Each structure stands twice: as C-alpha cells, then as structure tokens.
Amino acid sequence: xxxxxxxxxxxxxxxxxxxxxxxxxxxxxxxxxxxxxxxxxxxxxxxxxxxxxxxxxxxxxxxxxxxxxxxxxxxxxxxxxxxxxxxxxxxxxxxxxxxxxxxxxxxxxxxxxxxxxxxxxxxxxxxxxxxxxxxxxxxxxxxxxxxxxxxxxxxxxxxxxxxxxxxxxxxxxxxxxxxxxxxxxxxxxxxxxxxxxxxxxxxxxxxxxxxxxxxxxxxxxxxxxxxxxxxxxxxxxxxxxxxxxxxxxxxxxxxxxxxxxxxxxxxxxxxxxxxxxxxxxxxxxxxxxxxxxxxxxxxxxxxxxxxxxxxxxxxxxxxxxxxxxxxxxxxxxxxxxxxxxxxxxxxxxxxxxxxxxxxxxxxxxxxxxxxxxxxxxxxxxxxxxxxxxxxxxxxxxxxxxxxxxxxxxxxxxxxxxxxxxxxxxxxxxxxxxxxxxxxxxxxxxxxxxxxxxxxxxxxxxxxxxxxxxxxxxxxxxxxxxxxxxxxxxxxxxxxxxxxxxxxxxxxxxxxxxxxxxxxxxxxxxxxxxxxxxxxxxxxxxxxxxxxxxxxxxxxxxxxxxxxxxxxxxxxxxxxxxxxxxxxxxxxxxxxxxxxxxxxxxxxxxxxxxxxxxxxxxxxxxxxxxxxxxxxxxxxxxxxxxxxxxxxxxxxxxxxxxxxxxxxxxxxxxxxxxxxxxxxxxxxxxxxxxxxxxxxxxxxxxxxxxxxxxxxxxxxxxxxxxxxxxxxxxxxxxxxxxxxxxxxxxxxxxxxxxxxxxxxxxxxxxxxxxxxxxxxxxxxxxxxxxxxxxxxxxxxxxxxxxxxxxxxxxxxxxxxxxxxxxxxxxxxxxxxxxxxxxxxxxxxxxxxxxxxxxxxxxxxxx
Numbered sequence: 088x089x090x091x092x093x094x095x096x097x098x099x100x101x102x103x104x105x106x107x108x109x110x111x112x113x114x115x116x117x118x119x120x121x122x123x124x125x126x127x128x129x130x131x132x133x134x135x136x137x138x139x140x141x142x143x144x145x146x147x148x149x150x151x152x153x154x155x156x157x158x159x160x161x162x163x164x165x166x167x168x169x170x171x172x173x174x175x176x177x178x179x180x181x182x183x184x185x186x187x188x189x190x191x192x193x194x195x196x197x198x199x200x201x202x203x204x205x206x207x208x209x210x211x212x213x214x215x216x217x218x219x220x221x222x223x224x225x226x227x228x229x230x231x232x233x234x235x236x237x238x239x240x241x242x243x244x245x246x247x248x249x250x251x252x253x254x255x256x257x258x259x260x261x262x263x264x265x266x267x268x269x270x271x272x273x274x275x276x277x278x279x280x281x282x283x284x285x286x287x288x289x290x291x292x293x294x295x296x297x298x299x300x301x302x303x304x305x306x307x308x309x310x311x312x313x314x315x316x317x318x319x320x321x322x323x324x325x326x327x328x329x330x331x332x333x334x335x336x337x338x339x340x341x342x343x344x345x346x347x348x349x350x351x352x353x354x355x356x357x358x359x360x361x362x363x364x365x366x367x368x369x370x371x372x373x374x375x376x377x378x379x380x381x382x383x384x385x386x387x388x389x390x391x392x393x394x395x396x397x398x399x400x401x402x403x404x405x406x407x408x409x410x411x412x413x414x415x416x417x418x419x420x421x422x423x424x425x426x427x428x429x430x431x432x433x434x435x436x437x438x439x440x441x442x443x444x445x446x447x448x449x450x451x452x453x454x455x456x457x458x459x460x461x462x463x464x465x466x467x468x469x470x471x472x473x474x475x476x477x478x479x480x481x482x483x484x485x486x487x488x489x490x491x492x493x494x495x496x497x498x499x500x501x502x503x504x505x506x507x508x509x510x511x512x513x514x515x516x517x518x519x520x521x522x523x524x525x526x527x528x529x530x531x532x533x534x535x536x537x538x539x540x541x542x543x544x545x546x547x548x549x550x551x552x553x554x555x556x557x558x559x560x561x562x563x564x565x566x567x568x569x570x571x572x573x574x575x576x577x578x579x580x581x582x583x584x585x586x587x588x589x590x591x592x593x594x595x596x597x598x599x600x601x602x603x604x605x606x607x608x609x610x611x612x613x614x615x616x617x618x619x620x621x622x623x624x625x626x627x628x629x630x631x632x633x634x635x636x637x638x639x640x641x642x643x644x645x646x647x648x649x650x651x652x653x654x655x656x657x658x659x660x661x662x663x664x665x666x667x668x669x670x671x672x673x674x675x676x677x678x679x680x681x682x683x684x685x686x687x688x689x690x691x692x693x694x695x696x697x698x699x700x701x702x703x704x705x706x707x708x709x710x711x712x713x714x715x716x717x718x719x720x721x722x723x724x725x726x727x728x729x730x731x732x733x734x735x736x737x738x739x740x741x742x743x744x745x746x747x748x749x750x751x752x753x754x755x756x757x758x759x760x761x762x763x764x765x766x767x768x769x770x771x772x773x774x775x776x777x778x779x780x781x782x783x784x785x786x787x788x789x790x791x792x793x794x795x796x797x798x799x800x801x802x803x804x805x806x807x808x809x810x811x812x813x814x815x816x817x818x819x820x821x822x823x824x825x826x827x828x829x830x831x832x833x834x835x836x837x838x839x840x841x842x843x844x845x846x847x848x849x850x851x852x853x854x855x856x857x858x859x860x861x862x863x864x865x866x867x868x869x870x871x872x873x874x875x876x877x878x879x880x881x882x883x884x885x886x887x888x889x890x891x892x893x894x895x896x897x898x899x900x901x902x903x904x905x906x907x908x909x910x911x912x913x914x915x916x917x918x919x920x921x922x923x924x925x926x927x928x929x930x931x932x933x934x935x936x937x938x939x940x941x942x943x944x945x946x947x948x
Contacts, residue, residue, distance in 0.1 A: 235274025
C-alpha cells in the first residue's frame with residue numbers, strides 16, 4: 088500500500104477450461120495510476136473433500152513443547168516484522184518431524200466476516216519459522232506459491248495447526264478447530280528468499296519511520312484523567328475554552344503557571360488537568376525563527392520546572408496543546424518552535440511518567456470537538472486530525488522505493504558541518520569512497536586546529552578527493568556561514584549539505600539551566616536555520632540533518648538535546664513542503680566514539696541496553712545514511728533495536744508507547760503504564776510484604792531497593808550496592824536517581840517524589856520509607872489488616888481530591904482523635920482532655936472501613 092492514497096484491486100475469474108478449472112488472477116493499481124500490476128495467478132477447481140486428521144488427542148502425549156519466549160522479537164531481528172494483530176502463535180510442539188501449534192486472533196476480531204481471517208492464516212504459517220529462527224540462514228523467506236488450498240469452515244477465530252515438511256522449501260498445512268474438524272488444508276506452500284534490499288536487511292532491521300496510528304477506541308487508552316477541576320494557561324482564544332468548557336466541573340483560566348499557583352495559595356484546589364495552550368508561531372524565518380525556538384523552549388522548560396517543583400501538582404497532569412507542530416502523514420509543520428517543545432516535553436515524560444501529555448491539533452471543527460476527550464484520555468502523545476486521534480509508533484522503514492531517484496552528489500562540493508569530528512570525518516570518507524564526491528568543504532569551530540585534521544585530509548586525498556577545504560566557521564553565526572558559502576555558484580556549485588554538528592550538555596529537567604538549553608540549541612537549531620536560508624536558492628541534491636533518537640523517543644536527562652533534534656526533524660519536513668530536498672536522520676547510538684558519546688559511562692551504556700538500544704556498527708550506519716539519501720520521507724530513525732530486550736523489559740516495566748507495534752506489551756503492563764497503579768505480574772509489593780513475618784519485611788524491602796539500584800547503576804548483582812552507604816557515594820547522579828525513583832514507583836504502586844533518594848539517602852533509609860508509605864501491618868490481626876487497607880486506600884487519593892470533597896480536615900481530625908484514644912488521659916494538640924464528644928466519636932474508628940470514615944466525615948459537614 089502507498090503511504091498516501093488508495094489502491095484498486097481487481098480479481099478476474101475466467102470461464103471453465105477443458106478440465107472444469109477456472110483460471111483466476113489478482114491485479115492492482117494505485118487510485119491515481121493507469122497501469123495494472125499482476126500479483127498472483129491460480130486455478131479454481133472442485134474440492135476433493137478433507138481427509139480426517141489423526142489428531143484425536145491434542146497435543147499428542149509424545150509431543151515436545153517448544154519455548155516461544157522472544158520468538159517474534161527474534162524474527163524481527165531477522166527481518167520478519169509482525170504487528171500485534173498478526174502475532175497469533177500461542178503454543179507450539181514438535182511431534183516427530185512435524186510441528187504442531189495453536190494460533191488465535193485477538194479478542195476484538197472480525198473473523199466472522201472472512202472465509203478465513205488473513206491474520207489467522209498468516210499466523211498458521213509462523214510455526215514453519217521456528218526452525219528458521221535457529222538457523223544460520225539470514226534470508227527472509229516469503230510465500231511464493233500455494234497448491235491444493237481448500238477451505239472447509241469459515242469464520243474461525245482460532246485453530247490447531249499441523250505443519251509437515253514436504254521438501255526444503257515446501258510445507259503442507261492443516262488447520263483444525265477445537266473439536267478436530269478440518270478448517271482448511273494447504274497441500275503445498277512453497278517459500279522463496281526475498282531478493283534485493285529487503286532480503287539484505289534480514290540480518291537486523293535498523294531503519295524505522297514514525298507512523299501515526301489511529302487510537303481505535305477510548306477503552307484501549309490508559310486510565311482517564313478527566314472530570315474534576317481543570318485549568319487552562321496562556322489565556323487561550325475562544326477555540327480552546329469552548330472545547331474544554333464541558334469537560335470538567337470548573338475551568339480556571341490563568342496567564343501562566345505562576346498565576347495558577349497564586350490561586351492555589353489563596354485556597355483554590357489544585358486542578359486535576361492543566362492545559363497549556365501553546366501559542367502558535369507561524370511564518371517566522373531566519374533570526375526570527377531561531378529566536379522563537381529559543382524562546383519557546385525556554386518557556387517550556389521554565390513551566391515544566393515550576394510544575395514539578397510544586398508537590399500540589401503531584402496528582403495532576405499538564406497537557407501541552409500545540410497547533411501544527413508535528414507532521415502525521417507528510418502534512419506541513421506550520422509551528423516549527425512548537426516542534427522543539429515536543430522534543431523537550433518528551434524527555435520530561437521519560438523522567439516523570441504520567442505528569443505530562445502532548446496534543447497537537449489541526450483547525451478542523453471535528454478536532455476541536457474531541458480536544459477535551461483527548462486531553463483526558465491518559466495518552467502521552469496525540470495528534471488530532473479531522474477529529475481522529477493519532478498516536479506515534481515506530482514502524483520498519485522497509486525497502487527503498489523502486490523508483491527512488493538517484494542522488495548524485497559528485498557534481499559539486501558537499502558541505503559537512505562538524506566535518507572534522509568523528510562522525511563528520513566518517514561521513515566525509517564515505518562520500519568520497521561510496522558516492523564519488525571529489526570536492527569537500529568541512530567546517531568546525533576549530534577548523535585546521537581540530538584533532539586529526541591532517542590525517543583526515545590525507546585519507547580523503549588518497550581516496551580520490553581533489554579538493555578538501557577545512558574552514559573554521561561557527562555555522563550558528565549567519566554572517567560567518569554566508570562568508571564561507573559566498574564563493575559557490577553555477578560554475579562551482581554546492582551539491583549537498585550534511586549537518587552533523589552538535590554538542591550535548593545533559594541534565595534532568597528539574598536541574599537544567601537556561602544556559603545549558605541555549606548551548607545545545609545553538610549549534611543544532613541556529614546552524615540548521617542558517618543552512619536552510621543560505622542554500623535554499625541552490626540546486627542541492629541532498630540536505631541531510633543529523634538528528635537524534637532522543638528527539639523522537641524523549642531521553643531522560645537530555646531535554647535540551649531532544650528539543651534541538653525534534654526541531655531538525657520538523658525543519659526537514661518544512662523543506663519538503665517547500666519542494667526542497669530534506670531528510671532528518673534521528674540516529675541512535677554509533678559504536679564509534681564521538682564527542683557526543685565519549686562521556687557515556689558503563690551505567691549509560693547499560694541503561695541503553697536495557698532500553699533495547701544497541702550501537703550501530705560504522706558499516707551499518709553508513710549503509711543507513713545511503714538509504715536516507717533516497718528516502719521518500721522527511722524523518723527516518725536509524726537505530727539498532729534489540730527487540731528481545733524490549734520484550735523482556737515489557738514484562739517487568741512500562742515500555743514507551745512508541746514501541747507498541749514492535750513488541751507485544753502484556754495486558755498486565757498496559758494497565759500499569761502510569762505510576763501509582765503497580766505493574767508487576769503477580770502479587771503487589773504490599774501483598775508480598777503482608778505474607779512474610781514482620782521481622783523479615785525490612786529485609787525484603789531492602790532487597791527490592793538494592794536490586795533496582797543495581798539495575799540503575801548497571802551492576803550485575805544487588806550485592807554490589809551497600810545498604811548503609813549513600814546513593815551518591817555509590818555512583819548515583821540525578822539521572823540514575825530518576826531511573827531508580829521510576830522503577831520503585833512501578834514496583835510499589837506509590838507516587839514517589841523526584842527527590843526521594845536525596846531525602847532518604849541510603850538504601851536502608853529508602854527501604855524504611857517505602858515500608859512506612861505502604862503502611863503494611865501484621866495481617867494476623869483482622870482489625871489491623873483492615874486499618875492497613877484503609878490507610879492504603881487513603882494514600883492513593885490525592886490530597887486536593889480530599890480537600891475538594893470537603894473531608895480532608897475531618898479525616899485529619901479523626902486521625903488525631905484515634906491517637907488520643909490509644910493513650911487515654913493525655914491531652915490532645917489543643918490541650919483539651921480526652922473524653923469530649925469528638926473523642927467519643929472516635930472510639931469506634933478501629934472497626935470502621937473507608938466507607939464508614941467517609942460517611943462519618945460527610946455527616947460531620
């Protein structure tokens with residue numbers, strides 16, 4: 088299917104031949120095309136009737152079960168990419184030389200609409216890949232021909248499958264229902280290795296694009312935030328207020344977060360949902376555009392920091408609403424500064440799950456009508472297009488189009504910014520050896536004073552370059568760049584631009600300074616805008632921006648870098664909208680150490696490995712660079728993903744939504760995508776604690792803390808984490824502190840403050856804090872167990888909700904009286920003796936459940 092537009096299908100069945108068979112052919116053509124393409128031919132004959140299968144006992148007693156953990160992830164590494172709807176293989180056994188399997192469609196299927204559902208038939212073929220998964224054959228094999236296909240029952244949603252090998256490339260297939268009746272038979276299915284680029288990529292797919300998929304049903308979303316109190320920041324226009332007015336009991340409007348905080352200081356309860364209506368910046372160019380990007384990013388950072396610093400917002404969600412800041416299907420990005428905000432907030436989401444959301448909206452009436460629903464949906468990132476909710480996911484880029492243009496860079500000079508750095512030097516060498524480029528202009532801040540320049544020039548000259556110019560140029564300075572480019576014209580053209588310059592200055596969102604933000608934005612954003620403006624009149628063959636996966640995924644500790652790179656992604660789309668060449672390559676990690684990656688320590692690398700991100704070899708990266716040159720998209724993501732690691736991660740912790748089509752997320756994890764909901768398979772931490780003797784609970788909690796601390800540090804064993812030594816003394820920094828906090832939040836189901844390891848600076852202290860927060864008591868005493876449940880239930884309710892309901896003061900007073908009841912004759916905090924009417928009212932608190940407490944509180948009001 089093409090990315091845009093439809094396809095017409097034509098199935099032609101001819102009259103019977105001399106044997107009674109009817110030839111059949113399947114053709115297609117694009118909606119806007121004239122040429123029909125023949126896809127398949129076949130022969131329809133009379134059925135011969137199904138022979139009964141001998142599988143009376145299922146599975147046979149002597150069948151050997153085949154382990155399927157990581158099966159689909161392993162296939163993805165080999166080039167077979169199946170979305171969740173097609174991952175239907177549930178169980179498999181080896182029975183002699185045959186393979187037996189059970190396959191099933193997802194519950195929300197429409198199997199009754201088909202003779203046999205395509206996904207079920209496809210899944211029935213997957214067991215044949217079980218042997219391929221362990222072989223050395225790196226070819227991708229796809230069905231080539233079917234013979235003897237018979238359908239005996241329609242509408243099957245599940246099937247038992249027998250696969251029998253009938254040759255090296257041929258299998259016979261039988262599908263049965265649960266009663267053993269035949270559903271379908273294939274006498275012979277022949278597979279063939281795929282030729283060309285798709286087959287060559289089988290060794291591991293490392294090129295992806297961002298696909299915006301429809302959110303099918305609100306029921307599939309995370310728990311909603313809606314209802315209660317809302318607030319809208321930035322004094323939005325009537326569109327935003329009109330869209331949100333019916334979403335909540337009340338909507339406060341404030342100029343900014345400071346004004347909202349002032350209202351809260353005056354007694355207004357904290358809102359459940361805060362909508363930041365981001366003003367759109369359209370039409371800005373040149374210096375005006377760069378200034379707008381810096382301003383928008385700085386404002387977003389300041390707002391995020393203020394939001395995180397006020398604990399009253401701990402149970403609330405900040406929803407940033409932009410207009411035209413992202414491209415969902417090749418559409419124009421009209422708010423380039425808004426794209427930078429998206430990158431920054433994506434990193435904030437990685438550091439603080441469930442605290443931020445992003446919604447981009449078009450100007451359609453239908454989209455405004457669903458804005459409130461989108462803001463309250465619990466989805467982290469959404470785009471609203473014509474009323475449809477879309478969310479971004481990574482998808483395999485696949486093979487390059489057959490009609491992809493041949494990019495010729497050898498007709499002129501190619502400019503490489505950051506050209507004397509590690510990656511810039513590798514690209515320069517590749518341009519000469521692979522693309523025949525003979526003239527290069529390499530810029531950097533230090534020019535010929537940069538390390539390794541002499542060797543680089545010698546290598547390029549030896550490889551065939553006839554002119555290598557090294558220029559000391561700050562490409563973020565428009566005047567300096569204009570001077571460097573002044574000599575290019577028709578007689579000496581510039582044929583291509585590769586913008587590979589950049590710096591990092593990492594820090595978590597809460598501690599990032601405006602200076603750090605500007606320092607990282609400048610060589611990325613300012614330089615890219617200058618390159619765009621000063622070359623747009625030139626007939627360039629390629630304009631390549633070296634972006635980063637951080638801008639797409641949102642990397643913890645890199646909000647400034649993510650902001651800069653998300654802007655580059657949007658700029659490439661903007662250029663394409665103008666009819667200019669442009670592609671942004673959102674690189675993952677290269678194995679070649681560079682100025683950007685040289686500071687990565689063992690913990691950083693271990694964190695990336697756990698996240699499922701491996702390093703690209705130089706050979707892989709340069710091959711992906713070549714594919715990017717001929718891409719028909721503005722944004723490609725070259726990153727080596729370890730899908731087995733992603734699958735393992737999905738079992739124990741939330742996986743970013745962007746990976747949902749690459750790895751199956753267990754249902755138990757879908758419900759635990761946000762802190763405060765728990766998430767481990769099996770008993771919760773509180774339930775586990777309740778089953779062990781009181782004297783062993785501290786040890787269990789300490790083991791939990793040390794285990795997650797070791798993981799965050801990249802250590803192989805919890806034993807390497809000392810119980811009484813401070814976290815900071817054991818190698819923790821702000822980023823690993825965030826990771827530990829997030830991991831413990833998922834494990835415990837508690838909302839933990841960002842400063843938790845600084846407030847409780849040793850594993851022992853943190854374990855005790857967790858125990859106190861979980862409020863676990865000895866489960867052998869029924870009254871005490873009930874108290875534990877009440878405490879746990881109350882701890883899950885944000886204080887602003889209790890305050891809004893008018894019961895907070897009463898519950899606090901009741902808690903005080905309960906303490907007095909336990910120590911008869913002692914004065915309360917006001918000096919009043921025990922035995923007052925309020926004290927008598929507290930006498931039965933031990934026997935109350937949460938409903939009783941709330942009813943008592945309501946009556947008191």
